[in-house]
Amino acid sequence: MSKTAWDRVTLARELERPKATDYINNIFHDFIELHGDRYFGDDKSIVAGIALLDDKPVTIIGEQKGKNVKENMERNFGMPEPEGYRKALRLMKQAEKFKRPIITFIDTPGAYPGMGAEERGQGEAIAKNLMEMSKLKVPIICIVIGEGSSGGALAIGVGDKIIMLENAVYSVLSPEGFASILYKDSSKAKEAAENMKLTAKDLKKLGIIDKIIKEPEKGAQNDFEAICENIKEYLLKEIKNLEKLTEKELVEQRYKKFRVM
Amino acid sequence: MIIDKVKKINEEEKVKKRNEKASDRMIGKWVKCDNCKEILYKEELHKNLSVCPNCGKHFRLSARRRIKQIADEGTFEEIGKDILTSDPLQFDGYMKKVETLREKTKIDEAVKCGICEIEGQKVVLGVMDGNFLMGSMGRAVGERITLAIETAIKKKLPLIMFCVSGGARMQEGIVSLMQMAKTSAAIAKLNEKGLLYISVLTDPTTGGVTASFASLGDIILAEPKALIGFAGPRVIEQTIKQKLPKGFQSSEFLLEHGFIDKIVERKDMKETLAKLLRLHAKGGAKRNE
Numbered sequence: 214m215s216k217t218a219w220d221r222v223t224l225a226r227e228l229e230r231p232k233a234t235d236y237i238n239n240i241f242h243d244f245i246e247l248h249g250d251r252y253f254g255d256d257k258s259i260v261a262g263i264a265l266l267d268d269k270p271v272t273i274i275g276e277q278k279g280k281n282v283k284e285n286m287e288r289n290f291g292m293p294e295p296e297g298y299r300k301a302l303r304l305m306k307q308a309e310k311f312k313r314p315i316i317t318f319i320d321t322p323g324a325y326p327g328m329g330a331e332e333r334g335q336g337e338a339i340a341k342n343l344m345e346m347s348k349l350k351v352p353i354i355c356i357v358i359g360e361g362s363s364g365g366a367l368a369i370g371v372g373d374k375i376i377m378l379e380n381a382v383y384s385v386l387s388p389e390g391f392a393s394i395l396y397k398d399s400s401k402a403k404e405a406a407e408n409m410k411l412t413a414k415d416l417k418k419l420g421i422i423d424k425i426i427k428e429p430e431k432g433a434q435n436d437f438e439a440i441c442e443n444i445k446e447y448l449l450k451e452i453k454n455l456e457k458l459t460e461k462e463l464v465e466q467r468y469k470k471f472r473v474m
Numbered sequence: 475m476i477i478d479k480v481k482k483i484n485e486e487e488k489v490k491k492r493n494e495k496a497s498d499r500m501i502g503k504w505v506k507c508d509n510c511k512e513i514l515y516k517e518e519l520h521k522n523l524s525v526c527p528n529c530g531k532h533f534r535l536s537a538r539r540r541i542k543q544i545a546d547e548g549t550f551e552e553i554g555k556d557i558l559t560s561d562p563l564q565f566d567g568y569m570k571k572v573e574t575l576r577e578k579t580k581i582d583e584a585v586k587c588g589i590c591e592i593e594g595q596k597v598v599l600g601v602m603d604g605n606f607l608m609g610s611m612g613r614a615v616g617e618r619i620t621l622a623i624e625t626a627i628k629k630k631l632p633l634i635m636f637c638v639s640g641g642a643r644m645q646e647g648i649v650s651l652m653q654m655a656k657t658s659a660a661i662a663k664l665n666e667k668g669l670l671y672i673s674v675l676t677d678p679t680t681g682g683v684t685a686s687f688a689s690l691g692d693i694i695l696a697e698p699k700a701l702i703g704f705a706g707p708r709v710i711e712q713t714i715k716q717k718l719p720k721g722f723q724s725s726e727f728l729l730e731h732g733f734i735d736k737i738v739e740r741k742d743m744k745e746t747l748a749k750l751l752r753l754h755a756k757g758g759a760k761r762n763e
């Protein structure tokens with residue numbers, strides 16, 4: 214039976230669903246995590262560092278949710294504060310310096326709407342990432358693995374290729390938030406999800422994403438090895454293609470990609 | 475004396491009654507200041523640049539009035555006017571709502587862009603309009619702004635953006651989110667050409683606009699006491715389960731936290747912009763390569 218949009222929202226949010234670090238550990242090797250934004254702190258809702266993809270060094274940025282309450286508390290449920298985005302930007306700039314491709318894993322209910330985040334410029338941090346990512350001279354591939362919600366997802370989502378897992382969702386806001394704004398009733402999230410065009414299939418049709426990675430019926434955790442294999446194959450192929458472009462062509466192509474959206 | 479006092483109380487009562495009746499909305503020729511509760515004659519208010527003469531509150535401005543205040547008379551030439559609202563999600567009732575609104579307000583989208591002069595200096599000026607779906611950014615808004623930025627690049631002109639926005643245009647879903655990336659990427663190009671970009675934040679500037687071009691100015695100005703933030707106050711209060719302190723996310727708060735350059739009152743805005751334009755007109759130091 215085909216799934217409703219809400220079915221996929223539910224799958225995308227499952228605690229057992231593989232998280233960014235699962236992908237990092239399975240697809241890459243020799244991962245070394247790097248910490249801190251050099252201004253204020255280290256945001257644990259974003260995991261970042263360098264690893265090898267086969268024998269190729271790459272920089273990885275991932276929004277990290279937990280698989281239980283304790284982990285989620287530690288990771289702030291995958292909701293970054295400005296420090297997370299600034300850490301991501303610092304390491305993406307570093308990747309550019311050393312000519313490493315960048316791979317991002319998107320999985321967040323949104324940027325954290327807290328007082329500290331506002332005091333430290335959540336909007337500015339996201340804006341800066343969007344602007345800087347648009348002109349980085351290395352290939353960027355973004356993968357939505359679970360929940361991609363709002364500017365908090367896009368802040369690490371300006372890439373040459375954007376791909377999604379079959380049951381991942383990507384939207385301007387969570388269905389709950391959307392329902393509370395447009396229907397003045399957050400309990401209408403289910404109904405909202407069906408109208409928001411947030412599934413991988415919808416986004417492919419809208420021309421927002423480039424590829425869908427298949428999942429087994431009951432979600433990514435049920436055949437995780439195969440999914441990692443598919444992602445790895447895609448990364449190797451596309452990085453090779455993107456590296457054929459000159460830096461100028463690469464940046465221009467990325468500009469055009471978002472220009473037509 | 476006592477009679478005077480009684481008279482005064484009666485007067486106050488009358489004013490109070492009148493105020494209550496007026497509620498927060500404009501009624502006919504009168505409008506109530508929702509800050510000091512004074513009833514103001516609309517024409518007086520508009521003559522005063524839509525700033526309350528009693529308490530200094532800056533009322534929200536339509537794009538049309540804003541352009542009139544900022545651009546030299548008769549110089550504004552609109553660009554991107556033919557870019558109109560699209561409905562990428564085929565969202566139920568959206569186009570109808572837009573059409574009704576267009577008819578009612580005579581505004582065609584939440585931003586108006588053009589080329590104009592400010593004290594004789596040519597600029598690209600973009601002005602958002604909060605009267606159109608709370609100044610939310612959908613594809614047409616993102617497209618008009620991007621076109622404005624690209625026009626500035628092509629004609630080597632400075633760019634000024636007046637921002638007012640409730641954030642992303644929900645009815646356009648993911649496509650509205652992507653306008654953040656599009657406009658920010660265009661600003662990156664503008665920067666590479668060494669062109670000036672001044673962003674002016676007005677009440678309210680929130681969500682996806684704050685998290686894109688609004689926060690990317692070389693110089694960021696704000697009107698006094700504007701609400702400026704990424705997350706809306708209500709969302710924050712629901713998340714942290716407590717009331718926000720007074721003045722949280724105000725222009726003054728942002729200035730204190732280092733996110734804007736200067737707060738400028740409306741009466742000084744044009745002059746300040748003109749001055750900044752002049753300071754950038756001559757270019758920087760030239761060095762031999």
Ligand SMILES: [Zn+2]
Binds near residue numbers: 526
């Ligand atoms: Zn007043």
